[in-house]
Amino acid sequence: MSPDIExxxxxxxxxxxxxxxxxxxxxIHLIQHNHDILEPMLNSMKKVxxxxxxxxxxxxxxxxxxxxxxxxxxxxxxxxxCVVESVADLWAIERTACFRGKYHVLxxxxxxxxxxxxxxxxxxxLSTRCQENGVTEVINALSATVEGQTTDYYxxxxxxxxxxxxxALAHGIPMxxxxxxxxxxxxxxxxxxxx
Amino acid sequence: MSPDIExxxxxxxxxxxxxxxxxxxxxIHLIQHNHDILEPMLNSMKKVxxxxxxxxxxxxxxxxxxxxxxxxxxxxxxxxxCVVESVADLWAIERTACFRGKYHVLxxxxxxxxxxxxxxxxxxxLSTRCQENGVTEVINALSATVEGQTTDYYxxxxxxxxxxxxxALAHGIPMxxxxxxxxxxxxxxxxxxxx
Numbered sequence: 001m002s003p004d005i006e007x008x009x010x011x012x013x014x015x016x017x018x019x020x021x022x023x024x025x026x027x028i029h030l031i032q033h034n035h036d037i038l039e040p041m042l043n044s045m046k047k048v049x050x051x052x053x054x055x056x057x058x059x060x061x062x063x064x065x066x067x068x069x070x071x072x073x074x075x076x077x078x079x080x081x082c083v084v085e086s087v088a089d090l091w092a093i094e095r096t097a098c099f100r101g102k103y104h105v106l107x108x109x110x111x112x113x114x115x116x117x118x119x120x121x122x123x124x125x126l127s128t129r130c131q132e133n134g135v136t137e138v139i140n141a142l143s144a145t146v147e148g149q150t151t152d153y154y155x156x157x158x159x160x161x162x163x164x165x166x167x168a169l170a171h172g173i174p175m176x177x178x179x180x181x182x183x184x185x186x187x188x189x190x191x192x193x194x195x
Numbered sequence: 196m197s198p199d200i201e202x203x204x205x206x207x208x209x210x211x212x213x214x215x216x217x218x219x220x221x222x223i224h225l226i227q228h229n230h231d232i233l234e235p236m237l238n239s240m241k242k243v244x245x246x247x248x249x250x251x252x253x254x255x256x257x258x259x260x261x262x263x264x265x266x267x268x269x270x271x272x273x274x275x276x277c278v279v280e281s282v283a284d285l286w287a288i289e290r291t292a293c294f295r296g297k298y299h300v301l302x303x304x305x306x307x308x309x310x311x312x313x314x315x316x317x318x319x320x321l322s323t324r325c326q327e328n329g330v331t332e333v334i335n336a337l338s339a340t341v342e343g344q345t346t347d348y349y350x351x352x353x354x355x356x357x358x359x360x361x362x363a364l365a366h367g368i369p370m371x372x373x374x375x376x377x378x379x380x381x382x383x384x385x386x387x388x389x390x
Contacts, residue, residue, distance in 0.1 A: 001286060002258035004246055008239045014232075016224050017217045026210045028282050030240070031247050031256045037209075038244050042237070044203045045225070049233050051199055052226050061226045063197035087223050091196060 005031070057129070059105030059122075061087050070094075070103060077101040078133040081126065083140050083155060085109055085148070093141060101139075104129070109147040110154055121151065123158055130164055140168040200226070252324070254300030254317075256282050265289075265298060272296040273328040276321065278335050278350060280304055280343070288336060296334075299324070304342040305349055316346065318353055325359055335363040 005027060013023035030038040054061050055068035062068035070076065080101030084090045090103050107120040129135065140155055142148035156166045172190040173182060182190075200222060208218035225233040249256050250263035257263035265271065275296030279285045285298050302315040324330065335350055337343035351361045367385040368377060377385075 001289070002247055002264075004239070004242045004258055005256070008243050011232075011236050011239050015221045017220060022212045024283055024286065025212060027243075028256065029211050031243060032249065032282070034244060034248075037206075038240065041206050042240050042244060044199070044206050045233065045237050045240070047199045048203050048222075048226060049229060049237060052197055053229075054227065061200070061223065063199055069197075087227070088219055091219065094196070 058103045059087070059107075060090055060103060075100070079135050080137045080139065081129065081135055083126070083138060083142065085142055085151075089141065099139075104138075106151070109142065109145075109151045111147050118154065121155065123155070127158075127162070130159075130162070135164060137165045137167060140166060142168070144171055253298045254282070254302075255285055255298060270295070274330050275332045275334065276324065276330055278321070278333060278337065280337055280346075284336065294334075299333075301346070304337065304340075304346045306342050313349065316350065318350070322353075322357070325354075325357070330359060332360045332362060335361060337363070339366055 008030075009020070009023045009027045012018060012026055013020045015023075018026070030041065051063040052061055053064065055064065055071055057067050057071045060068045060070055062070075064072070066072075077100055080099075081104050082093065082099055082101055083104045083106065084093065085106050085108065087105055090105055093099050093103075104122070104126050107122060108114075108116045110116055110118065110121070126138070130138070138155065138159060140152045142152050152168050159166050170193070171186070172193060173179070173186065179187065203225075204215070204218045204222045207213060207221055208215045210218075213221070225236065246258040247256055248259065250259065250266055252262050252266045255263045255265055257265075259267070261267075272295055275294075276299050277288065277294055277296055278299045278301065279288065280301050280303065282300055285300060288294055288298075299317070299321050302317060303309075303311045305311060305313065305316070321333070325333070333350065333354060335347045337347050347363050354361050365388070366381070367388060368374070368381065374382065
C-alpha cells in the first residue's frame with residue numbers, strides 16, 4: 001500500500017468516533033470516487049480551513065471577521081448568556097430556536113478523572129462579559145451527568161455573590177417518553193420536581 | 196451556522212458509516228484543531244488525490260505510473276489470480292502475507308436486490324488476463340454470504356470450459372472460535388467438510 005494512503009488512513013482513524021477499519025473504508029471510498037467525492041471534499045475543507053474560526057467572545061465556530069454571527073446579532077439579547085459544554089450543544093439549542101440570547105462555550109466539563117479543573121470553564125471571561133453587558137441571567141445548559149451537574153454547581157457557586165441569577169435546564173420525562181421505560185433516576189427527579 | 200460548515204458536514208455525513216451526528220462531531224473537531232488536524236488532513240488528502248489511482252489491471256488502489264505495485268512485482272506469481280470483492284479485502288489478504296499471486300477486484304458481488312448483474316464481475320478482463328498470463332488457478336476469496344456464494348458459483352460456471360481451476364476459501368470454525376458459540380450454519384459446514 002502506498003505510504004500516502006497509509007498516512008491518510010491513520011489521520012482519518014484519529015477523528016472522533018472512527019477507528020482503523022472505518023477509516024480504511026472511508027479512504028477507499030474517497031479514492032475510488034476521486035473526482036466526484038474526494039475533490040469536492042477537499043475544496044469544502046479548504047474553504048472551512050480558510051474562513052471558519054473560533055469566536056473569541058463566545059467560543060462558537062463560524063465564518064466571521066471579528067466576532068461570530070450570534071455575538072454580532074443586534075436582535076439577540078445581551079443580558080442572558082447560555083453556558084454550553086460544546087459547539088455541538090450550541091448548535092442543538094440553535095436548532096430549537098428557543099433561545100435568543102448569547103452563548104458561552106466551555107472548553108469541557110469539570111472532571112477529576114480527565115483532570116479538567118476550573119480553568120476549562122473560562123469563568124474570568126464569562127464574568128467580565130457579565131459585568132460589561134449587564135447580564136442578569138446565566139443559563140447552564142449542561143448534560144445531566146455527574147460532570148455536568150458538578151460544573152453546574154461550580155458555576156452557581158461562582159456567581160452566588162455577584163448578583164446574577166444562575167438557572168439550569170429542567171430535568172424530567174423526555175417528551176414522548178413512556179414511564180415504564182424510564183430509568184429510576186429520571187422518574188425520581190420528575191416526581192420530586194412535579195408542578 | 197456558516198454555509199461553508201454546513202456543506203462540509205453534509206459531505207462528511209455521506210461517507211460510508213457516518214451520519215449527520217457523527218459528521219457534525221468530526222467537523223467541529225476539525226475546525227477546533229485547524230492547524231494541528233485540519234491542515235495536515237488537507238495536505239494528506241491532496242497528496243492522495245494527486246498520486247493515488249485505481250490500477251487498470253487489477254483494480255487495486257495505489258500510487259503508481261502505469262500499473263500498481265502488486266501487478267508490477269516480478270516476485271509475485273503471474274499464474275494465480277485471487278478474486279476479491281473490494282480493495283479492503285485485498286488489503287486484508289495482503290496483511291496475512293499468505294498469497295503471492297495477483298488480484299482481480301470486482302466492482303461488487305452479484306445481487307438481485309441491489310440490481311448488480313454479471314457486468315460488475317469484469318469477467319472479460321479477467322478472462323483476457325488468464326489467457327495472456329497462462330493462469331492455472333483462480334481463487335475466489337469472497338464472503339460466505341448469499342451474494343458471495345452466488346458470485347462464486349457464477350465465476351466457477353464461467354471458467355468451467357476454459358481449463359482453469361477455480362477454488363474458493365475454506366469454510367469452517369474461525370480460529371479461536373468455541374463450538375458452543377458458533378451459529379448452526381457454520382457448525383454444519385465445518386462438520387460436513389471435516390478432514
